[in-house]
Each structure stands twice: as structure tokens, then as C-alpha cells.
Amino acid sequence: MEAVQTIQETEEEITDEFSLFDNWEDKYEYIIDLGKKLKPLSAEYKIDINKIKGCQSQVWLTANEDDGRIYFKADSDAVIVKGLVSMLIRVLSGHTPQEIIDTKLDFVNKIGMTNHLAQTRSNGLLSMVKQMKNYALAYKIKQQS
Amino acid sequence: MISADTDIKPFDVTAIRKEFPVLQRKVKGKNLVYFDNAATAQKPQVVIDALVSYYQQFNANIHRGIHSLAEEATAAFEATRDTVKDFINAKYREEIIFTHGVTESINLVAATWGRQNIKEGDEIIISGMEHHSNIVPWQMLCQEKKAKLKIIPVDNNGELIMDEYEKLITLKTKIISIVHASNSLGTINPVKEIIEIAHQHNIIVLVDGAQSAVHLDIDVQNMDCDFFVLSSHKIYGPTGVGVLYGKKELLEEMPPYMGGGEMIKEVTFDGTTYNDLPYKFEAGTPNIADTVAFKAALDFVNEVGKDNIRKYEVALTKYAMNKLSQIEGVRLVGAAKHKTSVVSFIVDGVHPQDMGILLDNYGIAVRTGHHCCQPLMNRFEIPGTVRASFAMYNTKEEVDELVKGVEKAVKMLR
Numbered sequence: 001m002e003a004v005q006t007i008q009e010t011e012e013e014i015t016d017e018f019s020l021f022d023n024w025e026d027k028y029e030y031i032i033d034l035g036k037k038l039k040p041l042s043a044e045y046k047i048d049i050n051k052i053k054g055c056q057s058q059v060w061l062t063a064n065e066d067d068g069r070i071y072f073k074a075d076s077d078a079v080i081v082k083g084l085v086s087m088l089i090r091v092l093s094g095h096t097p098q099e100i101i102d103t104k105l106d107f108v109n110k111i112g113m114t115n116h117l118a119q120t121r122s123n124g125l126l127s128m129v130k131q132m133k134n135y136a137l138a139y140k141i142k143q144q145s
Numbered sequence: 146m147i148s149a150d151t152d153i154k155p156f157d158v159t160a161i162r163k164e165f166p167v168l169q170r171k172v173k174g175k176n177l178v179y180f181d182n183a184a185t186a187q188k189p190q191v192v193i194d195a196l197v198s199y200y201q202q203f204n205a206n207i208h209r210g211i212h213s214l215a216e217e218a219t220a221a222f223e224a225t226r227d228t229v230k231d232f233i234n235a236k237y238r239e240e241i242i243f244t245h246g247v248t249e250s251i252n253l254v255a256a257t258w259g260r261q262n263i264k265e266g267d268e269i270i271i272s273g274m275e276h277h278s279n280i281v282p283w284q285m286l287c288q289e290k291k292a293k294l295k296i297i298p299v300d301n302n303g304e305l306i307m308d309e310y311e312k313l314i315t316l317k318t319k320i321i322s323i324v325h326a327s328n329s330l331g332t333i334n335p336v337k338e339i340i341e342i343a344h345q346h347n348i349i350v351l352v353d354g355a356q357s358a359v360h361l362d363i364d365v366q367n368m369d370c371d372f373f374v375l376s377s378h379k380i381y382g383p384t385g386v387g388v389l390y391g392k393k394e395l396l397e398e399m400p401p402y403m404g405g406g407e408m409i410k411e412v413t414f415d416g417t418t419y420n421d422l423p424y425k426f427e428a429g430t431p432n433i434a435d436t437v438a439f440k441a442a443l444d445f446v447n448e449v450g451k452d453n454i455r456k457y458e459v460a461l462t463k464y465a466m467n468k469l470s471q472i473e474g475v476r477l478v479g480a481a482k483h484k485t486s487v488v489s490f491i492v493d494g495v496h497p498q499d500m501g502i503l504l505d506n507y508g509i510a511v512r513t514g515h516h517c518c519q520p521l522m523n524r525f526e527i528p529g530t531v532r533a534s535f536a537m538y539n540t541k542e543e544v545d546e547l548v549k550g551v552e553k554a555v556k557m558l559r
Contacts, residue, residue: 024173024506029557032499056498056514056529077528078496079558080503116502 007099010091011107018111027112028080035083041075052127057081059128063135069094070139072132081125084116092132097140101133155453162538164189164445175508178543183328183356183487183534184512186381189445195438196383206430208407222433225440226423229388232443233354233373234364237393239422243431246387247355248278250374251322253389253426254351255282257399258372263319265291270313270321270348273299273524276328277517279353283322293317299524303330303479311342320349325357329516329532330479331462331487333357340369349395355379359536360458360485362451365390381536382442383435389426396422403428454537458486461535465544472551474559478530486535489516492551495558497529503554504531509547 005013021027041050045062052059057078063070072093076082091107092100108114117126162168165187170177179187199221205214207222226241235241244250259282263269269283273296287294295318297310321343326333340350351372354363358375365373372395377386391399401408401419405428410418419425446454465488469475474493492500501513514529515522522529533547 025553025557028503028506032557056501057496078498080499 004094007091007095007103011105011110014087014091014107015110031083031087031113032079033083034086035076035079035081038075038082038086038089039073041073045073046075052131059085059125061128061131063132063139065139065142068096068143070097070100070136072135074128081116084113084125085128088129088132097136097143100136101140105129155456156449156537158457158538158540161449162540164191165538166190166193168538172508172510173506178507178509178539178546180533180535180539180543180547181510181512182536182539183379183485183532185378185384186359186536187538188383189381189442191441191445192382192438195441196434199434199437204434207433208424218433218437221437221440222431225436225443228440228443232363232447233358233375233388233390234366235390236366240390240393240396242389242391242396242423242426243436244374244387244389244426245385245432246376246378247353247374248387250372250387250389251279251351251353252282253402254322254372254374254391255286257402258349258395259283259286259320260289261398261400263287263290263292266317267292267319268295268313268315268317269293270295270297270310270318270323272297272305272323272334274303274305274327274330274332274334274518274521275322275324276353276355277519278355279322279324280520292319296520297323299521302481303327303332304481305332305334307335307338310339314342314346314348318346318348320351322351322353324353324355326354326360326485327479327487327518327521328356329487329518329521329530330481330489331356331484331534332479332481333361333483333485336370337368344369356485356487359446360451360455371395377435377439377442380439380442381445382439385432386435386439393422396426399426401425401428405429407431449537457537458535458539461539461541461544462486462488464541465533465535465547468544468548469551472548472555474555475551478525478527487532488534489530489532491527491530492555492558495555497531499558500531500551500554503557504547504550507546507550507553509550511547 041060046060050060050062052061057076059076061074063072072089074085074089076085108117167187203214203217205218207219226238229241230238263286271283283294295313298306300306323339325336336352343350349371352370354373354375359380371392373390375388378384408420408425408428410420466477469490470477476491478489497513501511504511512532
């Protein structure tokens with residue numbers, strides 16, 4: 001396998017980027033921008049089987065494995081969630097199942113976005129993280145067999 | 146411009162605000178603007194005091210103890226029943242059944258009256274603007290009994306299409322369960338007319354007063370509804386207390402809902418005879434403290450005066466609708482002629498949840514999403530709305546904050 005940036009390195013990178021913002025508006029503007037820039041999933045993937053239902057917004061997630069690494073693609077109908085989704089993909093996509101299973105996603109707390117993963121948000125984001133880890137677990141089992 | 150209306154001051158809102166301690170707090174460094182009153186209203190100090198004093202001075206289990214504390218607690222609990230009776234103008238105090246809230250009240254009727262009276266092929270009518278809690282219990286009953294659920298359609302203004310309602314009625318129709326005021330749009334439905342038509346066909350009517358009891362004068366005798374349900378926490382009272390009002394003759398015919406203590410007259414292993422109303426439906430130790438404190442909330446509302454509150458809220462709602470509709474891209478959802486203090490809106494190209502997240506950062510609490518009314522949202526082909534709902538303590542200045550917040554959020558999100 002070629003050397004790629006570790007999950008931890010990407011998390012630190014994002015944390016550094018966020019340390020530049022001194023007010024919440026700039027921070028959210030950046031996340032909204034990330035959301036707008038995330039390439040939309042094509043309609044063929046926006047199907048029920050890929051849908052992670054939240055109470056308020058929807059997230060679609062797909063995963064595929066290539067050479068022992070997992071690559072994620074996702075989309076959401078709400079732009080802030082989409083921005084957060086974009087960061088999760090940046091951190092987790094392209095890593096091995098074990099690396100994805102092991103990560104605790106500490107950066108979410110460091111950039112002050114923990115509340116978006118809280119139960120009350122019901123926005124599918126927490127379920128998305130679980131689903132990403134489930135994919136990792138499934139591919140790991142597949143690799144071992 | 147309607148803004149002049151808000152200068153009518155039926156009461157001193159500054160003084161009112163002082164009664165609600167939570168309004169003093171900051172959210173994300175900003176003054177809290179609480180516009181989620183249709184979900185639950187904040188509690189005045191008198192209600193908080195009543196809760197504390199119940200536990201400090203006379204906590205006891207009610208109805209059976211012969212000691213002084215039990216007698217005092219029972220008297221306080223039963224005093225709330227009398228206040229509720231007057232609040233909705235019921236004929237008899239035993240027509241007031243305490244539950245955990247509107248959801249339980251509706252489930253109680255569906256599970257008792259419903260199981261007893263609904264047979265295969267029968268029909269139940271609800272409307273297209275019901276909260277899930279006035280849909281699901283009937284769906285469950287219909288499934289069990291192989292009965293049919295029929296829906297009164299809603300027009301583009303968010304009002305019921307009354308002609309269609311009459312057409313839905315057949316000889317098989319047994320009950321109509323209808324919301325008095327819509328939680329997501331604020332529409333006030335013509336329940337008296339609905340009941341009159343239903344009664345001409347010998348059909349029972351349940352009125353869901355979750356949103357109406359706090360705003361409108363409720364007179365169940367004049368309305369002539371067969372059942373009326375309400376929740377304390379939406380009327381400035383504690384959570385976990387609700388009411389089921391039912392006409393005495395109906396309640397007497399109905400089987401009990403839950404079995405246990407309090408609801409019995411005599412128990413042997415061969416069988417049980419049930420207690421009289423209202424206790425037949427109040428199995429187990431009830432939510433005594435919250436029920437006792439609910440009285441303080443009703444007294445508070447009566448003291449300020451429902452008419453005064455209504456005048457103020459109507460003016461505030463008009464002001465908000467006017468201001469919000471001037472923002473480019475904002476579309477108000479629900480333009481019923483008669484409305485409670487609810488303003489629901491969507492913004493072109495903006496997901497309601499994104500709006501809610503940004504408004505929260507300005508310290509403004511609104512509700513976003515489908516408001517537990519997915520069928521209604523589907524009717525309008527939207528994923529949900531942003532909903533601001535007003536209470537007696539909200540101000541014109543707070544509405545201005547909301548308008549500013551929406552404008553800024555739109556700029557960020559577009």
C-alpha cells in the first residue's frame with residue numbers, strides 16, 4: 001500500500017483550519033461552503049437502501065473497497081449536515097477498515113461541533129458515523145474470510 | 146402595516162416576563178428568544194413554587210391514607226380537577242380524567258371506547274392536519290379491528306375542506322377525531338360545526354385540544370364534543386400531566402384502560418369490580434406533584450386573562466407574519482383565516498434544519514422539521530417548515546431579532 005496521510009493527521013489539519021476562525025459565523029460559513037462544494041451523489045445512488053433517515057434531514061451514504069481501502073461518497077439535503085459529512089469523508093475515506101473502526105473522531109469535539117453528533121439533533125449524522133464504521137467492519141470480516 | 150396593533154398593551158409584558166425565570170438566561174452568549182411554545186411553554190415562578198412546596202410540605206400518596214399529609218395531598222390533587230373542570234366548563238368533576246398527556250388521552254379512548262365500539266368495516270375520520278398522536282392510535286385500532294381510516298383533506302391555505310368532510314360520512318362512520326388547532330400551521334378548525342354535523346349522524350367526536358386549550362376559551366358543553374384532550378405543559382404547567390374529558394355517560398360505559406391500584410372497588414382472585422369515575426381510569430399512583438402544580442398554571446392564565454393573552458398574541462403573530470413575509474424568498478405556510486399564534490415558513494433553497502441551526506446560534510429557539518405531521522408536510526410537498534410559536538411573554542423586539550436572524554441566515558446559506 002502506498003503511504004497516505006493518517007486519519008490523525010487529517011484530523012489535526014482540520015482542527016488547525018478551524019483554529020483560524022474567531023467567531024461562529026465564520027466557522028459555519030466555512031462548513032456551508034464545504035457542503036456546497038461536496039460533489040452531489042448521482043441519482044442512482046440516492047436510493048432508499050443508501051439512505052440514513054434522520055428526523056429532519058436525510059443523508060445518503062455509499063462505500064466501496066479498493067485495494068484494501070474503503071472509499072465513501074455521501075450527500076445530504078441540508079447544507080450544514082452536508083458540510084459536516086464532507087469533513088467525515090475527508091477524514092475517513094481511503095483508509096483501511098481497521099483504521100476506520102479504531103478512530104474516535106476527536107476532531108469533531110475540537111472544532112466545537114460535538115452537538116451535531118448529539119442525540120437531540122436527529123439529523124442522521126450520528127447514524128452516518130455508525131454506518132461508516134459498520135461498512136468498515138463488514139469489509140474487515142470479508143478480508144479475513 | 147399592522148404593526149400599530151402591537152402597541153395595544155392588554156397587559157404589561159415586562160412584568161409578565163419577570164414571572165418566567167428561564168427567560169433571564171443566555172443561550173450562546175445571547176438573550177434567549179424562546180419561540181418554541183407550541184412544543185412546550187415555559188413555566189412561571191408560581192408553578193415552580195407549587196412543585197417545590199408540594200415536595201417540601203405535603204408529599205404523600207393520595208386517596209387512601211388517613212393521615213394528615215395524605216389528606217392534604219389528596220385535597221390539592223382534587224383541587225386541580227375542579228380547576229380543570231371550570232377551565233373547560235365541564236358539567237361534572239368526574240368527567241375530568243388525569244393522564245400523562247394528550248397522547249395518552251387519545252390512546253386511552255382508542256383502546257377502550259374504540260375496542261368496545263369499532264367493528265370490522267367501521268370507519269374512523271381524522272383530518273389531514275393531525276399530529277402523529279392523533280393518527281397512530283387510530284391506525285392501530287383500524288388494523289386490529291379491520292376498520293377504515295378516512296381523512297378530511299386540507300386546502301392550500303391550510304384549512305379543512307368542509308364539503309369533503311360531509312361526503313366522507315357514511316353509516317359506517319363511528320368516531321371523528323379532530324385537532325382543534327393545528328400545531329404546525331396554527332389553523333383553528335370549526336369544531337362546533339364538525340360536531341354538529343357528526344351528531345346528526347350519531348357519530349362521536351374527540352377534539353384534540355393540545356394546541357387550543359392555551360389560546361382559546363374552551364367550553365366543552367357549548368362545543369358539545371364527546372371527548373376533549375389537553376396537556377398541562379403547553380398551558381404553562383408541568384410536563385407529564387394531561388386531561389381526558391369525556392361525557393359522563395360515555396365514560397361510564399367504557400371499560401378501564403389499565404388495571405392496578407386506585408381503579409378498583411373490590412379485588413378477589415375470582416374477579417374485580419371497578420371504581421367509579423374518574424378513578425376507574427386512573428390506575429396506579431398518579432403524577433401527583435405535577436398535577437397539583439398544574440392548578441397554579443391554570444390560575445395564572447386565568448389571572449392574566451385568556452382574552453388579554455389572545456389579543457396580544459394575535460397582534461404579535463400578525464406583526465411576525467407581516468415582517469417575515471417581506472424577506473425575499475420567505476414563503477409562509479398556512480394562511481388560515483383563524484389561527485393560533487403560530488407562524489410556519491419555508492425559505493426558497495434553504496433546508497429548515499440549516500435555518501434552525503443558525504438561528505440557535507443567535508439564541509433563537511424555533512422548531513424545524515415536520516412537527517410530527519408528516520402527512521401534512523407531504524400534502525404541501527415540503528420536507529418541513531421553520532415554526533415560530535408565540536406565548537404571552539414574547540415581544541415585538543424578539544420578533545425583530547428573529548427577522549434579523551432569518552435575514553442573516555439566508556445570506557449565509559444561499
